[in-house]
Amino acid sequence: MPGLKKYQLTFLLAPAIYLVTARWTPRTDPASLPPTGDQAKFVGAAACAPCHKNIYATHLQTAHYLDSRPASAAAIKGSFKYGKNRFVYNDHMEVHMEKKGGGFFQTALFNGNVMESEAFAIVIGSGRKGQSYLYWDGDRLFQLPISYYVPLETWCNSPGYPSNMVYFGKQVRGQCMECHGTNARITEVEGKGTIFDSASIRYGIDCERCHGPGSEHVAWHTAHPGEVTGRYITNAAHLSRQQRLDACALCHSGFRKEFAPSFSFAVGDSLDNYSTADYDTSATATLDVHGNQYGLLTASKCFRFSDKLDCGSCHDPHTNEFGQVAVYSARCMNCHNGVAQHGCTMPEISKQLAKAAASSVPTEKVAHAVNCIDCHMPALPSNKITLQIDGQDQPVHDLVRTHRVAIYPDIAREYLSEHGH
Template structure:
C-alpha cells in the first residue's frame, strides 16, 4: 500500500504538511457570530457514567467509537505520537526543530532555533480520536491555541500541523468555538470582545457523549430512578422520533463541512432546524464541487438512494453507538434491507438488487460498498512531503452512492 511504503521512507527531517479541510474554518472571521454569546454553552452534562446503570450495552460499545474519543485532556494514553528518541523530533531545517518532550509530568512541544529555546508549550488538549490523526491545543488563560505539530496515523508520525508553513513554527493560532462544537459535548464560551472566544476550562465535556445527541439527561435520569420498571423512555430526546430533516440536521451540524455561523457555537440542539443556526457554504443543489471529506450530508442528499426514498437518513446505515469502521459486510446488509440480493427483482423495501452481470452471477453480497461508495481521494486532505513533487491524497469513503463503472471493473479484477 502506498502509505506504508511512504512510512519506510520517513527519515528524520522529513516534514509532512497536512492540509485538512478544517483549515477553511480558520479563514472565516469569528466576528460573523452575533454578540451576546457570552455564557452560551452547556455546562451541567451528566456524562455517560450517569447512563450506564440502565444502558450498559450502549455505553460500553459507545466508549470505543471515534465520536467518544474525538477530544480529551492530554495524557500518555490519549496522545498517540512517540516521545522516544529520534521519533520525537520534527526537523524543519538545519536551524529549526521541534522536540516532543515529557518533563515534570507534562508533555511539551519545544521549538529550538539555532540550538536555543524559542518557545515551549504544553500538550493540554487532544483533538481527534487518532483514527486518522490528531491535533493538539494549549491553554493561555481562557484562550486555546493550536500547537504547531500534529500526528498523522497512517505514517505513525509527528508532522507539521494542517496548513502550517514548513519554514517556521507558529504557536499563535487561536482556536475558535466551532472546533469544540464539532469535537466535544459541551463548553461554556466567553466573548472576549475582539471577536475571539474564550472557554470556561472546567465546563468542557470532552468527546462526543450521549447528551450531545440526546440533550440534557438530568430530568430523564431523575424520572427513571423514581420509576424503576417503567418501559417507555421519559423526558429524553430520541432523534428516531423526529422528522427526516431534523434527524439529518442532528448529524449535519458536524458532517456538512464548514458552515457560516448565524448563531453562536453550541446553541444548536438536536431537534432544531440547522439552517437557522448556520448555513451551508456550498451550492446545496449540486454535488459537483463537494469534497468527499467532511460533507457526508451534502453527498448523500445528492444521491438517488436518498432522493428516491422518503425515510433514508444516516441511521439507515450507521449505528452510531457502535464502532463499525471497516465492516463492509455489515453495511452491505443495510443496502440489502432496501435493495434485496443481487439479481432479485424485488428487495427488502421493494427495490431490485444489483443488476450488474458479474455480481449477479457470482452472488457477491458481502461488499456492495467498494463499487457503489468507493474510497476516493480527498482534494482537501493532502500530505505534502518535503522534496516530493506531488502531494499524496487521503482516501475517504464517498457518500455519493452511484454507479462507478471503472472502479467496479477494478474491484472485480482485484477479486479475479
C-alpha cells in the same frame, strides 16, 4: 534569537501569513448572549450506564466518545522516543515532541535554539485517522503546529499550515470544540476572540450531544423505576427525517457560517436557523469528501429516490463498526436485494448474486456481495486535508469514504482485477 516573545517568530518569518479560521461574528454585545447550553443539566455517560448498560459499553469504544480528551500518554498516539519525536521543516527549523516533568510538549528550535515550547493540553481525534493538539494561553486555546497521521504512523505538519515555518498562532474558535466535544462555556470577547471556561469543557461526543442534557431524565427514572416510557430526553428516532439528518449534519456537513453561538443548536432544531453552508451546495462535484457526508449523501440517488434513507439506515450511532464492510453491505441489501428490489446490474456481480439466490447459499457467503462498499462508496482523496510528511516531497491526501453512493466504472473494474477476475 533568544528573547523573542510568543508569535514574534511567526511574525518575523512570514508577515503575510493568512490562515482561514471559521468564526462566529457576534450580532449583539457578547455579554447579552444566552449561556451556551444549560451546563448544570449535563451528567455524562457514566450516569446512563445503570439503565442502558449495553449502549453504554459499546459507546465507550466509538470514535465519537474518544474524539476529544485531555492530553495523556494513552490519548496521544505519536511517539516521544528519540529519533521518532521530531518534525523537520528545513535546515534551520524543527519541532521536537518532548516528555518532561510529567507533561508533553512541542518545542520549536531555530538553529538549535529553543524558540517556543507549549504543552499538549487537549487531544482532538480518536486515533482512527489523525490527531491535532491544542494548548492553553490563559483562557484561550491555540492549535499546536504538529499533528499526527495514523495511516503512516508519523508526526506531520498540521493540515493547512505553512510548510516553511513553525506556526503557533492559530486560535481555536468555539466551532472547533462544538464539532469535537459535547459542551463548553464560551464567550466572544472583542480583541481577544473566543474565551473558554476550561472546567466547563465536556470532552468527547457523548450521549448528551445527541440526546440533550440528561439530568431530568435520570432523576425521573431513578425515582420511577417501573416507568417504561422514556421521559425528558430527546430521541431523534421520533423526529422528522430532516431533524434526524440535521442532528448529524451539525458536524458532518462541512464548514458552515454560524449566526448563532456555538453549542446553541440542540437535536430537534433546524440547522438552517443556526448556520449556513460555507460552500456551493449545488456543486456536488466540488464537495470535499472530508467532513461532508451530508452534502454528498443528499446528492445520491439512494437518498433522492427514497423517503426514509438517513444516516441511521447504514450507521448504528452507538457502536464502532469501523472497517466492517460486510456489516455495511448487509444494510445495502435491505433496499437492494436484487430479487424484489432493484439490485446490482454489473454482470459479474448480479450473476453471483442470482446463483446464490437460486442455490439458497446465504448472501454473506457470496464473495462480492459482502463488499458493495469498495465499488459504490470508494475511499477518495480529500483535497482539503493534505498532509506534509517528514521526508516526503509531495503532500499526502487523506482518503475518506465518499458518501456520494454511485457507479464508479473505473474503480469497479480495478476492484475486479485485484480480486481475481
